[in-house]
Amino acid sequence: HWGYGKDDGPSIWHQNFPVAEGDRQSPIDIMPQQASHDPNLGPIVLNYDHCTSLNICNNGHSVVVEFDDTDDRSVILGGPLDNPYRLKQFHFHWGGKGCHGSEHTVEGNSYASELHLVHWNAVKYRSFGEAASAPDGLAVLGIFLETGDDHRWLHTITDALYMVKYKASVTDFKGFNPKCLLPSSLHYWTYLGSLTTPPLHESVTWIVLKEPIAVSERQASFECSCSLGRKRIRGYAWKITSGPPSLSKAGKYAPPIN
Ligand SMILES: NS(=O)(=O)c1ccc2o/c(=N\O)[nH]c2c1
Numbered sequence: 001h002w003g004y005g006k007d008d009g010p011s012i013w014h015q016n017f018p019v020a021e022g023d024r025q026s027p028i029d030i031m032p033q034q035a036s037h038d039p040n041l042g043p044i045v046l047n048y049d050h051c052t053s054l055n056i057c058n059n060g061h062s063v064v065v066e067f068d069d070t071d072d073r074s075v076i077l078g079g080p081l082d083n084p085y086r087l088k089q090f091h092f093h094w095g096g097k098g099c100h101g102s103e104h105t106v107e108g109n110s111y112a113s114e115l116h117l118v119h120w121n122a123v124k125y126r127s128f129g130e131a132a133s134a135p136d137g138l139a140v141l142g143i144f145l146e147t148g149d150d151h152r153w154l155h156t157i158t159d160a161l162y163m164v165k166y167k168a169s170v171t172d173f174k175g176f177n178p179k180c181l182l183p184s185s186l187h188y189w190t191y192l193g194s195l196t197t198p199p200l201h202e203s204v205t206w207i208v209l210k211e212p213i214a215v216s217e218r219q220a221s222f223e224c225s226c227s228l229g230r231k232r233i234r235g236y237a238w239k240i241t242s243g244p245p246s247l248s249k250a251g252k253y254a255p256p257i258n
Pocket residue numbers: 116118140194195196197198199200204
């Protein structure tokens with residue numbers, strides 16, 4: 001099976017998953033100066049008010065919180081998306097003790113951790129599995145975590161993680177609304193990419209928020225038995241476009257560069 005070690009890590013994933021050598025592989029190194037601003041891109045909208053978290057599980061690669069995605073009660077829309085995409089799960093990419101575990105980097109800099117909120121296009125596809133292998137099937141919202149103050153809501157997750165410290169354990173996790181994990185600004189970069197772990201399908205519209213959220217050193221260094229290494233950075237950022245200027249800055253906003 002795949003992992004992050006020397007003989008099962010990203011550099012050999014292509015043997016079982018040839019798409020690893022594709023031309024829209026994630027993660028990438030985001031270079032803000034090389035991003036072109038697209039004025040046609042509106043803000044992203046997160047309708048999570050009626051979301052239903054179900055459980056939290058440790059699949060040996062990450063710790064995942066799963067949601068009820070049998071209807072459109074929690075969706076992401078707007079921005080680069082032509083349809084609403086249904087929230088299926090979120091998970092983290094933690095670093096090991098003290099080392100940074102984010103998958104995307106910004107000008108070569110990595111963050112302590114990275115949160116991925118995974119959504120699928122239920123308008124065009126009948127299941128997550130079908131959407132996961134379609135070029136416009138998934139939309140993943142990426143949020144960087146940096147060390148700073150204690151994050152008051154992350155405790156609920158890190159406390160629950162101790163229940164699923166070992167691989168393939170699942171525990172109830174109801175009533176959690178991921179809206180509490182969002183930073184204050186929803187300004188974003190977006191690009192067409194892939195799953196960052198096998199099967200590496202090139203089916204993800206990535207929406208990476210510019211503003212990180214702060215978590216404490218202890219929270220950031222949380223390591224479960226699934227602690228992940230770092231995936232080799234592939235490719236480079238392009239066709240990255242940021243969200244619209246907030247009204248307060250509109251007057252000073254630099255003209256879009258194309
Ligand atoms: N890390 S990621 O690109 O968000 C991501 C999201 C959903 C996924 O499902 C997977 N296998 O079934 N890998 C995977 C990676």
